[in-house]
Each structure stands twice: as C-alpha cells, then as structure tokens.
Amino acid sequence: MHSYDIEQLIVHRDPMILISGLADYDQTTAHCWVNISETSPFYQKDIAGVPSYIGIEYMAQAIAAYAGAKALDNNSTIQVGFLLGSRKYLTHQASFSCDSKLDIFIEELYIEPSGLSVFNCTIKHGDNLLAEAKVNTFQPEDASQFIKENS
Template sequence: MNNYKIEHVVPHSDPMILLNRLNGYTDESGCCEVDISPDSLFYDESLRGVASYIGCEYMAQAIAAYAGALAKDRGDAVQIGFLIGTRKYKTYAPVFNNGSTLKVSVARLYQEESGLSVFECQIHDAETLLAEAKINVFQPQDPMQFIRENQ
C-alpha cells in the first residue's frame, strides 16, 4: 500500500473533493476519512454539521479513491467512474456532527469485466455506525467515449 494524498487518487477538483485522507487500501477494500467542520462543503450551520444524506457521496468518493490508488499502483492514470445507484442506504443519525472525523470504509463485493462493480460501504464515527449502503458504480474502459456515446 502506498500513502497517496486524496487529491492524487480521486478524479475531482477542489472544492468537490469531500474526503480528507485515504487511510489505507487492499486489492478488495479501502478506507478514507472526512473531518466535519464549518469548512466542509455542504456544512449547514443550522444543523451544526453535514446532513447524513451526503454520506452517499462520501462513499462514492471513497470508492473512487480506492480505484484511483489501485490504478496508480499499476502505473495507470486515475479514471473517472460513475455512481449508478445505491441500495439500502441507511442512516442512523440525521447529521454528521461538527468536530467528528468519519471513517468511510468500502469493500468490493462484485466486479464485472464491463466495469460494473458493487461495494458494501459504511461510515463510522469512532465505533458508532452512522450509515451503510451497497453502492453500484461503473468505470468504463474509456470514460470520455462512454460520455460521448450517451449524450
């Protein structure tokens, strides 16, 4: 495992990089962290945190960071992927609270040669499970060709 900065493994630009760190990854899983603060994109002062439905995007970016790290390990460029959908997104708190550091864990359950994958994802604050879902993603061989064909 290499120690990549998050901005080097997700195909996003600031301010849309929502995660703070890639903590680790294996061939089958990854773990990232996000620090919740008033500087967080989507921070809502009235909630004193970030609404927990944003967790779906934290999970998607953790999948992107995992895939990006594996690509860099192979000497490949980081590619964009597409969030196809989520199944059974459950939250156990309405807000990710100011001052918390969330651990976003992703584990690949299934992958097709076509680029379609399914991940089991969880978000924890310390030992407390705050959200979980199965996320479906698609990473085509040539993302720009795919976009052109589907416009």
C-alpha cells in the first residue's frame, strides 16, 4: 500500500472534493475518512452538520479513491467513473454532526470486465454505524467517448 493525497486519487477538484483522505486499502477494500466542519461542502448551519443523504457521495468518492490508488499502483492513469445508483441506502441518523470524523469503508463485491462494479459501503463514527449501501458504479475504458456516445 502506498500513501497518496486525495487530490492524486480522484478527478474531482475543490470545492467538490468531499472526502479528506484514504487511510488504507488492499486488493478488495478501502478505508477513507471525512472530517465534518463548518467549511465542509453541503454543511448546513441550521442542523450543525451535513445531511446524511450526502453519505452516498462520500461512498462514491471513497470508491473513486480506491480505484485511483489501484491505478497509480499499476502505473496507470486515473479514470473517470460514474455512480449508477445504490440499493437500499440506509441512514441511521438525519445528519453528520460538525466536528466529527467519519470513517468510510468500501468492499468490492463484484467487478465485470466491462467496468460495472458493486461495492458494499458503510459510514461509521467510532463503533456507530451511520449509513450503509450497496453502490453500483461504472468505469468505462474511455469516459470521453462514452459520454459522447450517450449524450
């Protein structure tokens, strides 16, 4: 496992980099984190946090960071991926509180040569499970061509 800054791993740029970093990863799993603060994208002062529905985006960026780390480890370039959707995105609270560190765990369940993948994802704060989902993604060989053909 190598150590990478989040900006090296995902194609997003500020202000849309939502997660703080990649803690560790292996061939099928990754652990990322996000620090929730008043400067976090999607922070809402009236709830003193970030709505928990943003968790699906944290999961998607954790998947992107995992894919990015694996690509860099193999001397490949970072590829654009697409969040297709999720099955049973469940949240166990309405928001992610300010000044909390969330741990995002992903596990690759299935990957096709076509680029379709399914991941089991969870968000935790300490031992508390805050959100969970099965996330479906697609990473085409050539994202520009894919967008052009499907626009």
